[in-house]
Amino acid sequence: MLGWELPPHNSGGLGVACFNLSKSLAKMGAEIDFVVPYESDHDFDFMHVLSATDLDPLFQYGMGAYESDKVNAKTLGENGHYSLRDVQHEYCEFIKQYLSNNQQPDVIHAHDWLTFETAIMAKKNFGIPFVAHVHATEFDRGGENGGNPLIRQIEYEGLVWADKIVAVSQATKDMIIEKYGIPADKIDVAHNGFTTQREDNYHFDGSSYQYLEDLKKQGYTIVSTVGRFTLQKGLAHMMRAAARAISVHPKLVFLFAGDGEEKNELIRLSAELGIAKNVIFTGFIRGKQLRDIYSISDIFVMSSVSEPFGLTALEAAHHGNALVITKQSGVGEVLHSIVRYDFWDEDKLADALVNIAESPALTKILRQNVQHEYARISWDDVAQKCIQVYDEVKKHKRNIF
Amino acid sequence: MRSLVLYLHMHQPFRVKHYSIFAVGHDHDYWTDKDWYAGANNERVFKKVAEKSYAPMLKLLLRCLEHFPEFKLSLSITGVWLEQAETWAPELITLLQKMTETGRVEIVGETYYHSLAFFYNREEFASEVAEHRAKIQELFGQTPRVLRNTELAYNDDVASWAEEHGYRGVLAEGWDKILGDRSPNYAYSAYGCKELKLLLRNYRRSDDIAFRFSDKRWPEWPLTVDKYLAWLYEDAERGLLTNLMMDFETFGENIWRETGIFEFFESLVERWLGDKANRFLTVSEACNIGSVQESVSMPWTVSWADAERDLTAWLGNSMQQEAISAVYELRDEVLASNDTELITDWRRLLTSDHVYYMCTKYFQDGDVHSYFSPYDSPFDAFSYFMNSLRDIKTRLAKAKPAATDIAP
Numbered sequence: 001m002l003g004w005e006l007p008p009h010n011s012g013g014l015g016v017a018c019f020n021l022s023k024s025l026a027k028m029g030a031e032i033d034f035v036v037p038y039e040s041d042h043d044f045d046f047m048h049v050l051s052a053t054d055l056d057p058l059f060q061y062g063m064g065a066y067e068s069d070k071v072n073a074k075t076l077g078e079n080g081h082y083s084l085r086d087v088q089h090e091y092c093e094f095i096k097q098y099l100s101n102n103q104q105p106d107v108i109h110a111h112d113w114l115t116f117e118t119a120i121m122a123k124k125n126f127g128i129p130f131v132a133h134v135h136a137t138e139f140d141r142g143g144e145n146g147g148n149p150l151i152r153q154i155e156y157e158g159l160v161w162a163d164k165i166v167a168v169s170q171a172t173k174d175m176i177i178e179k180y181g182i183p184a185d186k187i188d189v190a191h192n193g194f195t196t197q198r199e200d201n202y203h204f205d206g207s208s209y210q211y212l213e214d215l216k217k218q219g220y221t222i223v224s225t226v227g228r229f230t231l232q233k234g235l236a237h238m239m240r241a242a243a244r245a246i247s248v249h250p251k252l253v254f255l256f257a258g259d260g261e262e263k264n265e266l267i268r269l270s271a272e273l274g275i276a277k278n279v280i281f282t283g284f285i286r287g288k289q290l291r292d293i294y295s296i297s298d299i300f301v302m303s304s305v306s307e308p309f310g311l312t313a314l315e316a317a318h319h320g321n322a323l324v325i326t327k328q329s330g331v332g333e334v335l336h337s338i339v340r341y342d343f344w345d346e347d348k349l350a351d352a353l354v355n356i357a358e359s360p361a362l363t364k365i366l367r368q369n370v371q372h373e374y375a376r377i378s379w380d381d382v383a384q385k386c387i388q389v390y391d392e393v394k395k396h397k398r399n400i401f
Numbered sequence: 402m403r404s405l406v407l408y409l410h411m412h413q414p415f416r417v418k419h420y421s422i423f424a425v426g427h428d429h430d431y432w433t434d435k436d437w438y439a440g441a442n443n444e445r446v447f448k449k450v451a452e453k454s455y456a457p458m459l460k461l462l463l464r465c466l467e468h469f470p471e472f473k474l475s476l477s478i479t480g481v482w483l484e485q486a487e488t489w490a491p492e493l494i495t496l497l498q499k500m501t502e503t504g505r506v507e508i509v510g511e512t513y514y515h516s517l518a519f520f521y522n523r524e525e526f527a528s529e530v531a532e533h534r535a536k537i538q539e540l541f542g543q544t545p546r547v548l549r550n551t552e553l554a555y556n557d558d559v560a561s562w563a564e565e566h567g568y569r570g571v572l573a574e575g576w577d578k579i580l581g582d583r584s585p586n587y588a589y590s591a592y593g594c595k596e597l598k599l600l601l602r603n604y605r606r607s608d609d610i611a612f613r614f615s616d617k618r619w620p621e622w623p624l625t626v627d628k629y630l631a632w633l634y635e636d637a638e639r640g641l642l643t644n645l646m647m648d649f650e651t652f653g654e655n656i657w658r659e660t661g662i663f664e665f666f667e668s669l670v671e672r673w674l675g676d677k678a679n680r681f682l683t684v685s686e687a688c689n690i691g692s693v694q695e696s697v698s699m700p701w702t703v704s705w706a707d708a709e710r711d712l713t714a715w716l717g718n719s720m721q722q723e724a725i726s727a728v729y730e731l732r733d734e735v736l737a738s739n740d741t742e743l744i745t746d747w748r749r750l751l752t753s754d755h756v757y758y759m760c761t762k763y764f765q766d767g768d769v770h771s772y773f774s775p776y777d778s779p780f781d782a783f784s785y786f787m788n789s790l791r792d793i794k795t796r797l798a799k800a801k802p803a804a805t806d807i808a809p
Contacts, residue, residue, distance in 0.1 A: 248422055336764040339780045351422045355784040361723035362783055369764060 001034045002095070002108060002115035006042055006049065009057040013311045014135050017168075017192055018111055022047050024193075024383035030390075033105065035098075035115075037091050052094035053087060092118040099126045106397065107131055107390045113138065113151055116158025123161055129393035131386070132162035136308040137175050140232060156180050163393040166190050166386065169330025172308040188389055191334045193379030194314045204319075208292035212253065212280075216296070220251045221357040224297035224321070226290065226312045229260030231305070234326065234343040238303035239266055243273035244350035249357050252278060257293050259284040294319035298363065299356055302329050305343045314374045322366035324352050334377055337369035403637040403679045406600065406687045407474040408572065409649040410549075411482050412515050413450065414754035416441040416775050420785045420792075429796065431746065431789040440775030441785075444489050451490040454653030459496040461652075461663055465670050466503045472670055473505040473681040476649070477549055480513030480533050481752060483540065494540065501541040507683035508537050509572065510545030516751035517715060519550050519559060520702070521729045527566075529748070547572065547684040551753050553602065553646070553705035554712055557698055560591035560599065568597065570688035572646065574705045575601030579697065586640020588691035592698030598688035599697055602646040602705060606636060611647040615660040623661075626668045633673070642682060642691040646705070714760045720783045721756040727790055731797070738800045747793055750786070758782035 001022060005015035022032050026046035033048045040051040095118050109131045110119035116132060123130040138147035138155050146152065159165060159180050165187040167173040173187045212222055223242070227233050235256065242254045256266060256279065263281065270279040282293065294300070300316035302325040310331035313323055323338040325331065332340050339356075341348040356363050418434035418441050434442040465472045478497070486493045500506045512518060512529040513536065519526045530548070538544055547570040548563045555573035563571045575585025585601035609629065613619045621628065636643050648655065656662045673679050682690060703710050716722060728750050735747045758774040759782045776782040 244423070336778075337761065337780075338778075339784075340777060347421050347423055351784055351788070352780075354422050355787060359720070359723060359783070359787065361719035362780065365718055365720050365761065366780065369761060373764070 001032050001047075002091075002110040002118055003034055003036060004111065004114045006034070006036060009036075009038065013192075013309070014111060016311070017135060020193060020195055020379040021382055021386070024379040025386060027380070028383055028387060030383075030387070033098075033103075035091070035095065037087050050094075050098070052091040055082070055087065088114065088117060091115065092121055095122060096125070099128070104128070106394050109133060109386070109390075110158070111135060113155040113158060116154055116161075120157060120161045123163075127397060129163045129390075129396040130161060131164050131166060131389055131393060132158050133166045133168075134159075134172055134176060134308070135168050137172065137179065139175060139179050140172075140306050140308050142232075162186075163396050164188065164389045166389060168192050168309045170333050171306070171328060171330040175306070175308075188385060190382045190385040191330070191377060192309050192311060193382050194311070194318075194374050194377050195379060196318060202288065202291045204292060204295035208289050209296050212255075212296050215253055216298075218251070220253050221249075221299065221353075222253050222255060222297040223299045223301060223353060224255040224257060224293055224316070225301045225303060226257040226293060226316070227302075227304075229256070229258055229262040229266060231262065232307075233260075233262075234303040234305040235262060235266055236269060237343055237346055238301055238349065239269050239273065239275075239279070241303075241346040241349035241353070242270075242279065243275045244346060245353040245357075246275050246278055248350070249354045250278075252353065252357060254279045255282060255293060255297060256280070257282040257285055257290065291319065294321060297321055299324060299353060301349070301353075302326060302331070303343060303349070304329050307331070314377070317370045317374045320367050320371075322356050322363055323370055324349060324356070335370055335373050337366055337373055339366070403634070403676075404642040404682045404687065404690060405633070405673060405679070406642050406644045406682050406684060406691075408477070408509070408644065408646040408684060409474065409651075410477045410647070411455070411649040412477075412479040413443070413447055413482050413485055414515065414752040415481055415485070415749045416443055416446070417750075417755065417782075417785045417789050418442075419776075419781075420788045422784075422788050422791070425788055425792045426795045429742075429746070429792060431792070432749070443485065446775070447485045447489050450650060450654050451486075451493060453658070454650050455486075455490065455493050456496070457658070457663065458649065458652040459493060459500070461667060463496060463500050465667065466500055466505055469670060469674050471674050471680055473507075473683050473686075475507040475509055475547070475684040477509040477511050478537075479511065479515045480529075480536050481515060481749065483536060498541060501543065505683070507547070507685055508541055508543055508545055509684060510534060510537075510548045510568065512551055514748050514751050515551050515753055516748075517551055517554070517712070517725070517753050517756075518729075518751060519554070519562070520712075521725065522732060523562075525729075525732060525751070526562075529751075530566075546570070547600070547688065552712065552715070554702050555699055555704070556702045557592050557700060560594050560597050564591070564594045564597040569685055570598040570600055572600050572684070573602070573699065574703050574710055575603055575644070576703050576710045578710070579699055579703060583695075583697075584639040585644065586636065586642055586691070587693045587695070588642070588688050590692075590694060590696040592696045594696075598692060600644050600684055600687055600691075601697070603636065603644050604705070606632065606643055607645050607647050610645070610662075610665075611651045611655070614662060614665070615656045624665070626665060626672055629665075629669065630672055640691070641693075642687050644687070713762055715753055715756045718759065718761050718779075720761075720779065721759045724759060724783060724786055724790075725756055727787070731790075731793060734797050734801075735793070738797060740796070740800060743793070743796055743800070746789075750789065750793070755782070755786050759786070 003018045006019050007015050035050045035052050037052050038055045038057045040049045042049040108119050108122050108128045111133045112135050119130045122128045138151045159182050167187050167189050170189050173189050176182050246252050270276045294316045300321035300323050302310050302313045307329035310329045313331045325338050326343040327340045328343050339352040415432045417431050420431050513533040548568045549572040550559050553574050585603045588598040591597040591599045614624050759779040761779050
């Protein structure tokens with residue numbers, strides 16, 4: 001398994017997904033060597049974690065695995081300057097060494113473009129079948145301009161070389177077909193699972209957002225969204241929808257939780273629309289503060305223009321939110337009890353917000369029913385699917401020496 | 402003699418268009434979706450079903466009436482269906498008139514708006530049944546003597562109401578949980594009534610056609626006329642009549658022409674009447690000929706829908722209950738406005754299909770396609786409905802400036 005991060009050293013959903021998938025795979029009898037690009041201090045009983053470099057785990061946060069424009073930027077490490085490309089190179093050398101030492105796995109399962117070059121090398125030089133797992137494409141990360149051409153090229157080569165591709169949603173599969181021209185039958189869809197494990201020790205005590213508690217007592221409905229403020233998240237559309245909704249139902253407060261390049265633009269827009277007092281920006285938050293956002297909010301909106309999956313929606317559902325999600329978000333494919341809209345359809349979003357805010361019955365049914373639905377989404381199902389894919393590609397294994 | 406009672410139900414709702422909260426207060430047309438391909442475009446849907454089902458089946462039935470002097474049938478036709486036919490397919494009305502002129506087509510009474518008013522407001526129920534009766538008299542010159550409630554939703558109170566209002570019989574589901582060992586093939590006395598008869602749907606024989614005819618996974622597929630006749634003969638041993646009750650759209654819309662459903666039907670009529678020991682009866686005749694003294698009681702409401710034979714697909718969730726209470730609540734004010742357009746718009750919102758589109762009962766087992774809806778989701782259906790109700794309130798407020806509270 002070629003990955004880039006595992007909890008607690010993760011900056012996003014990729015690490016969480018890799019961890020849970022590996023755990024379920026191990027339960028089904030898979031033996032896993034999981035490779036990370038930093039000096040591992042992980043100690044899991046269900047798999048071996050191998051370190052491709054001796055870099056400090058903290059180091060990878062600065063490398064911008066999620067930010068296309070930082071690929072070549074140098075970051076100061078203990079042993080000198082490294083760029084993300086340098087680390088990828090070292091990662092690849094490590095695997096070359098590993099495979100040369102008679103380690104011959106049945107399958108290489110690589111997660112996103114970061115490790116695709118290494119997987120291609122393993123397939124070319126050692127004949128190991130290659131499964132490419134796509135959690136997000138560069139078109140998702142890069143928004144409307146299509147992201148970084150170098151990454152697109154690596155992604156393309158990986159998808160072409162892969163024996164099989166696993167996509168986290170139909171939306172992602174469609175993207176791979178449309179943007180990279182990959183044949184549909186080469187791609188399987190396995191929606192991410194959800195585990196409440198991270199939530200188990202959490203208790204809402206209302207302490208983070210007393211002001212919002214008071215507003216709720218006065219009959220306000222709290223609408224939240226969580227994520228990086230990039231074009232891809234469609235937040236300007238959401239802001240305009242907020243203004244439309246407030247014009248009909250003034251007792252609405254919008255929480256924009258997160259940070260990113262669009263933040264100033266969003267603040268300016270809220271002022272221009274005359275709703276600045278109904279909009280709260282929390283800045284980047286995680287942990288308890290993030291859980292508290294979910295707990296205090298009534299409605300969670302995922303306004304993404306393109307969202308391969310969208311784990312935050314499931315987290316919000318878990319904390320009792322009614323979900324309003326764009327049709328362009330993968331997570332909507334596995335839930336029924338949600339309101340869906342096209343990311344550009346500001347009136348439809350506003351309409352949904354007003355109707356939920358004004359109808360106790362609609363709120364209740366959305367909140368309660370979605371609970372049954374996200375709980376059904378299991379990592380074991382994803383693992384099962386991967387094992388099927390492994391069985392298919394194993395016959396591609398060849399000894400090229 | 403073996404008696405077959407054929408009863409077909411004709412209905413199309415006025416679906417609410419994608420009616421946004423931002424239309425409230427200035428757009429009072431809830432029914433005309435400008436997008437021709439929208440699921441809720443009533444004209445498109447009606448014309449499509451007319452072409453696939455209403456026109457060919459009515460022509461076939463008329464042909465049967467002309468060829469076979471012994472052929473008879475009963476129809477229920479909602480007021481909202483008739484209005485749509487008058488506007489978009491008047492030739493269907495002409496066909497129906499030709500059929501009723503033979504004197505062998507009986508029309509069943511019901512609510513004009515296909516509503517569940519019986520369970521929410523008896524006065525409203527009575528006035529809708531009366532409106533329907535007047536429409537049937539105007540178009541077909543006959544007065545319904547047998548009553549059906551929407552979705553065949555029946556309990557003992559429906560029977561008492563029908564008897565009080567001079568009906569001969571009521572249609573209901575022949576549901577095993579009520580009948581036990583008894584056969585549905587009699588016109589039982591309705592519990593608590595002196596004269597009123599109950600005609601019970603033989604759901605096995607009805608659903609052989611309406612649900613299973615095109616189901617290739619059904620072990621009996623394909624259903625031949627020979628096989629079906631053999632079952633009808635067997636069934637006739639257990640009573641005096643076999644009540645085949647189904648949606649009219651079974652023929653050509655729910656079950657496509659390509660399956661041979663039309664040929665099956667025509668041949669069935671011919672073969673059934675080919676045996677001199679067989680006949681057809683209309684529902685009123687069936688009340689007399691099938692009559693037995695024994696009474697059947699349905700203390701709770703039984704419908705012809707779903708495996709549960711209840712109304713949970715209409716009233717099972719909190720949205721549906723909120724929507725239906727909200728619409729009935731306005732009755733007094735709406736009627737007091739004396740604004741006929743407003744009253745008609747409000748009554749069209751009583752049509753049971755609107756709450757049906759808000760059904761979520763099969764989300765639990767993931768079988769989301771079991772319920773047909775013109776909307777993306779039950780939640781959208783709810784929002785469009787509630788938005789149109791908000792607009793009704795603004796119209797009420799205008800009619801009576803100071804008195805009405807338009808708060809949600």
